[in-house]
Amino acid sequence: MNRDMLAKALKGHEADYVEIRLEERRATGIRYRGRELEDVSQPTSSGGNVRALAKGGWGFVSFNDLGDLQEKVKLAVRQARLVGHDSTRFAPVSPVKDVLQELAVKDASKVTLAEKVEMAGRYNDTIMGVSKVESSVVVYSDRRRKVTFANSEGSYIEQTYSDVSMRVTAMARDGGDVQQAGLSMGSRGDFGQVEGQHREVEEIARRAVELLSAPKAKSGEYTVVLDPILAGVFTHEAFGHLSEADFTYENERMKELMVLGRQFGARHLNIVDGAAVPGLRGSFKYDDEGVPATKTYLIKEGVLVGRLHSRETAAKMGEPTTGNARAIDYQHPPIVRMTNTYIEPQKVTFDEMISEIKEGIYARNWYGGTTSMEMFTFSAGEAYAIRNGRVAELLRPVVLTGNVFTTLQNIDAIGNDLDMNQGGGCGKGGQSPLPVSNGSPHIRIRSCLVGGA
Amino acid sequence: MDQSVKLKLEDVLSRAKKDAEQAEVFFSAVDDTPVIFEANRLKQLQTNEGMIVALRLVKNGRIGFSTATSLDDIGSLVSRAVEVAQFGAVARFELPDRRLFPRVSMHDPQAESFEIERMVDLGQALIDRVRGHTPDLLCDASVGKGMASLCIMNSKGGQAEFKKTFFVLGVEGNLIKDTDMLFVGDGESSCQAIADIDTVANSVVRQLELAKRQASVSSGSMPVIFTPHGVVSGLIAPLTVAFNGRVVLQKVSPLMGKVGQKVFGELLSLRDDPTLDFRPRSRPCDDEGIASRNTYLVKHGVVGDFLYDLQTAGMAGVQSTGSGDRVGASLPAPSTSNLVVEASGVTLAEMVREVKEGLLVEQLMGASQTNVLGGDFSGNVLLGYKIEKGEIVGRVKNTVVSGNVYQALNQVEAVGSEARWVGSVSTPPIMCAGLAVGSKG
Numbered sequence: 001m002n003r004d005m006l007a008k009a010l011k012g013h014e015a016d017y018v019e020i021r022l023e024e025r026r027a028t029g030i031r032y033r034g035r036e037l038e039d040v041s042q043p044t045s046s047g048g049n050v051r052a053l054a055k056g057g058w059g060f061v062s063f064n065d066l067g068d069l070q071e072k073v074k075l076a077v078r079q080a081r082l083v084g085h086d087s088t089r090f091a092p093v094s095p096v097k098d099v100l101q102e103l104a105v106k107d108a109s110k111v112t113l114a115e116k117v118e119m120a121g122r123y124n125d126t127i128m129g130v131s132k133v134e135s136s137v138v139v140y141s142d143r144r145r146k147v148t149f150a151n152s153e154g155s156y157i158e159q160t161y162s163d164v165s166m167r168v169t170a171m172a173r174d175g176g177d178v179q180q181a182g183l184s185m186g187s188r189g190d191f192g193q194v195e196g197q198h199r200e201v202e203e204i205a206r207r208a209v210e211l212l213s214a215p216k217a218k219s220g221e222y223t224v225v226l227d228p229i230l231a232g233v234f235t236h237e238a239f240g241h242l243s244e245a246d247f248t249y250e251n252e253r254m255k256e257l258m259v260l261g262r263q264f265g266a267r268h269l270n271i272v273d274g275a276a277v278p279g280l281r282g283s284f285k286y287d288d289e290g291v292p293a294t295k296t297y298l299i300k301e302g303v304l305v306g307r308l309h310s311r312e313t314a315a316k317m318g319e320p321t322t323g324n325a326r327a328i329d330y331q332h333p334p335i336v337r338m339t340n341t342y343i344e345p346q347k348v349t350f351d352e353m354i355s356e357i358k359e360g361i362y363a364r365n366w367y368g369g370t371t372s373m374e375m376f377t378f379s380a381g382e383a384y385a386i387r388n389g390r391v392a393e394l395l396r397p398v399v400l401t402g403n404v405f406t407t408l409q410n411i412d413a414i415g416n417d418l419d420m421n422q423g424g425g426c427g428k429g430g431q432s433p434l435p436v437s438n439g440s441p442h443i444r445i446r447s448c449l450v451g452g453a
Numbered sequence: 454m455d456q457s458v459k460l461k462l463e464d465v466l467s468r469a470k471k472d473a474e475q476a477e478v479f480f481s482a483v484d485d486t487p488v489i490f491e492a493n494r495l496k497q498l499q500t501n502e503g504m505i506v507a508l509r510l511v512k513n514g515r516i517g518f519s520t521a522t523s524l525d526d527i528g529s530l531v532s533r534a535v536e537v538a539q540f541g542a543v544a545r546f547e548l549p550d551r552r553l554f555p556r557v558s559m560h561d562p563q564a565e566s567f568e569i570e571r572m573v574d575l576g577q578a579l580i581d582r583v584r585g586h587t588p589d590l591l592c593d594a595s596v597g598k599g600m601a602s603l604c605i606m607n608s609k610g611g612q613a614e615f616k617k618t619f620f621v622l623g624v625e626g627n628l629i630k631d632t633d634m635l636f637v638g639d640g641e642s643s644c645q646a647i648a649d650i651d652t653v654a655n656s657v658v659r660q661l662e663l664a665k666r667q668a669s670v671s672s673g674s675m676p677v678i679f680t681p682h683g684v685v686s687g688l689i690a691p692l693t694v695a696f697n698g699r700v701v702l703q704k705v706s707p708l709m710g711k712v713g714q715k716v717f718g719e720l721l722s723l724r725d726d727p728t729l730d731f732r733p734r735s736r737p738c739d740d741e742g743i744a745s746r747n748t749y750l751v752k753h754g755v756v757g758d759f760l761y762d763l764q765t766a767g768m769a770g771v772q773s774t775g776s777g778d779r780v781g782a783s784l785p786a787p788s789t790s791n792l793v794v795e796a797s798g799v800t801l802a803e804m805v806r807e808v809k810e811g812l813l814v815e816q817l818m819g820a821s822q823t824n825v826l827g828g829d830f831s832g833n834v835l836l837g838y839k840i841e842k843g844e845i846v847g848r849v850k851n852t853v854v855s856g857n858v859y860q861a862l863n864q865v866e867a868v869g870s871e872a873r874w875v876g877s878v879s880t881p882p883i884m885c886a887g888l889a890v891g892s893k894g
Contacts, residue, residue: 027782029783033699033703034702034703034704036542037540037541037542038542038784039518039542039783039784040518040537040540040541040542041518041519041520041537041782041783041784042519042533042536042537043519043520043521043782044519044520044521044522044529044533045505045520045521045522045782046522046523047503047522057495057496057497057498058496058497058498059497059498059499060497060498060499060500060501061499061500061501062499062500062501062502062503063501063502063503064502064503064504064522064523065502065523075500079497079498079499079500080498082498082569083495083496083497083498113536113537113540114540117540134703134704134705135703135704135705171703171705171826173704173705176707176711176859177707177827178705178706178707178824178826178827178828179824179826179827180705180824180826180827219672219853219855219889219890219891220672220891221891221893250491250492250591251492251591251627251629253589253591253629253630254629257629257631257632331501331503333497333499367822367823367824368819368821368822368823369819369822370818370819370822372634372636372818372835373634374632374633374634375634375818375833375835375850375851376819376833377818377819377822377832377833377853378819378822379819379822379823379831396824396829397823397824397829398831399819399822399823399831399832399833399853399855401819401832401833401851401853403632403850403851403893405632447893449851449853449891449892449893450853450891451831451832451833451853451854451855451889451891452831452855452889452891
């Protein structure tokens with residue numbers, strides 16, 4: 001599809017705004033299960049969409065067949081006009097013309113399928129080589145997307161994104177009791193970053209076996225210490241989603257609740273999101289509305305100072321755009337999403353954090369997390385008892401849950417060891433998994449509700 | 454199906470056959486038209502057209518696989534599948550020849566021709582109805598219709614071709630008072646047009662009524678009744694994993710070697726049934742062209758069959774249960790279709806009356822983000838109520854419910870009489886004896 005054809009299709013419509021996004025994608029998927037190489041595939045796909053805005057109403061048309069683009073624009077405009085009965089408010093941005101060809105250091109798209117299969121196979125052998133491990137799942141996937149964006153304001157952007165993700169799981173069984181431990185890795189296209197993790201993978205396999213004899217934590221309130229990986233997931237679930245403006249911009253009560261200046265935590269708490277932080281899985285130069293990426297403080301010294309916006313939410317809330325409108329692929333419209341989200345480091349060391357705890361839980365790594373804005377849960381892949389200032393025995397996995405308005409206030413120590421979690425992905429509005437990263441130093445939370453047994 | 458598409462699929466197959474011992478081409482096209490409401494108002498109309506073509510072949514005994522979203526480059530589709538076959542898994546199956554399939558109704562012309570304006574009216578009526586009960590509720594809603602056509606053909610002469618329609622209707626509302634947020638919602642899905650908002654609206658209004666008052670519960674072990682939504686959010690995920698033939702073959706299903714043994718309570722019967730009429734997951738055959746059938750997973754507490762596709766059935770030395778399912782651009786894998794927990798004798802009202810102190814759980818958030826393989830669940834009660842002396846007294850918050858399905862469903866106290874669909878699961882309420890409840894404050 002050439003540039004002139006896009007420009008032509010965008011001309012002469014009856015809407016306030018129209019954009020076209022086209023995408024080509026090549027992916028690789030490899031899955032080992034137990035001793036078997038179960039799945040190897042290299043799917044390709046291509047398609048696009050048209051989004052139109054008229055009098056505040058949206059139309060959206062997605063397709064695989066790129067023919068008749070003008071007809072598709074007409075349909076999207078017709079839909080938007082059917083919906084819109086108000087006025088359009090859409091934050092102005094300067095039109096951008098940019099063509100970006102980005103390649104990571106050892107870009108996965110340049111690595112042979114044989115090398116990828118071999119690496120996944122070696123991780124699988126590492127797991128299966130640990131005594132008493134019953135089975136494994138090793139999933140490697142990468143994808144390279146080329147996205148072409150053009151809008152009726154004159155923007156034309158070509159961007160490429162490479163993304164690599166990997167999840168290894170080890171399983172151990174004792175009769176009907178099955179335990180598992182897993183590790184996620186990922187990078188913004190750099191294959192090198194998921195290589196050479198055999199020591200960590202072996203540790204995962206050993207832990208799956210150890211969990212068979214580990215006791216369960218009792219359900220109740222605990223002082224918990226989270227490692228940087230789990231604290232990153234906590235930041236994403238507990239606060240990140242709440243700061244996405246699409247839940248707030250048309251909700252008067254939420255606007256009162258999320259008013260800038262509200263105290264959410266103590267003075268040591270700073271939370272940031274930004275795709276302009278380079279080299280991470282949530283990094284990019286322009287979002288899917290063609291808005292330049294930024295780095296946005298959400299919480300500064302415990303106070304709410306910003307939130308994440310699309311052009312529509314920014315206009316309706318009278319706040320600056322942040323470049324957070326993202327779509328997982330051409331089949332979906334962009335919605336407000338996080339990019340790279342983290343708690344900034346402070347000065348407390350891990351030993352200091354632990355030494356003051358008589359009885360608590362040290363939770364590491366992640367299984368998952370979810371939120372309903374006020375309430376959130378996040379689950380630890382690994383948990384240990386803390387007793388008398390020391391990390392003690394391994395426990396069965398725990399689910400931690402809380403209420404955002406009290407839990408952020410209950411963070412009473414923030415460490416000095418910021419680390420970013422590049423594994424996993426984020427799901428919202430049927431768009432999953434979107435590449436994001438999140439991170440934090442070790443943090444300590446008082447009175448955190450833990451679901452054990 | 455368009456004749457030109459069929460000719461192209463035949464072309465893919467004949468080219469693949471030259472290079473492979475077995476070959477199968479799968480094609481699906483979906484046309485989906487959702488109407489989306491946000492903040493009580495119509496916000497967006499969408500038209501999504503998508504298609505996928507997948508080629509699976511067996512070359513030198515190994516599986517090769519590729520997919521594309523267009524039929525324009527058949528050469529690349531075949532060559533990518535052949536390339537991948539050198540790394541692929543050893544094939545343990547023979548593709549099926551031409552078979553007879555059961556009759557399953559999945560197509561409703563009224564769903565197909567349902568006008569957009571009427572869908573808009575339905576969505577608005579649904580929002581107006583629940584806000585008639587609670588004017589401060591802020592609602593998102595969607596009404597959608599769609600059509601899917603599917604075609605499978607293979608080198609053994611096996612083929613299948615069918616069309617289905619689908620229709621969905623749903624609403625979610627939030628009510629915020631100071632820092633307290635209440636989320637309510639329900640939805641319906643079918644292959645038939647849904648022109649009646651009563652079921653969904655009444656369910657949401659009931660949630661709003663029950664949540665009016667607040668109650669608190671102390672930490673400890675207590676009986677928990679799961680509503681159909683509660684069952685789906687809390688108890689189903691570990692079961693779908695454990696009955697998956699792939700997990701059984703991996704020797705990590707807790708049910709491995711337990712076929713014919715009584716593992717669950719007498720009251721529990723569970724089946725997978727893709728042959729039901731007009732359910733969105735229903736189908737005459739699976740995504741590999743194997744005839745659909747009803748499979749009992751649990752009958753009166755006794756473990757029945759596991760679910761297999763062709764490859765896993767071959768590995769296990771059994772027949773496929775017609776459970777081969779494709780998600781997007783992936784190889785077929787065993788999966789549930791419509792999961793049915795069979796209803797039993799007791800009404801929800803009767804169950805509640807039995808409880809001195811316990812919980813009624815409607816939504817357990819994050820419950821399956823733990824060791825589901827071992828049967829564990831643990832989640833925050835996003836919507837649930839306290840039961841005191843046989844009465845529902847109010848909504849609980851800051852409460853976590855945990856357990857293990859093998860213990861919880863072994864000691865199942867009661868299975869209700871009022872089953873309903875929640876997505877692709879039909880279940881009545883289920884009452885479990887003593888579950889761990891943790892609470893804050």
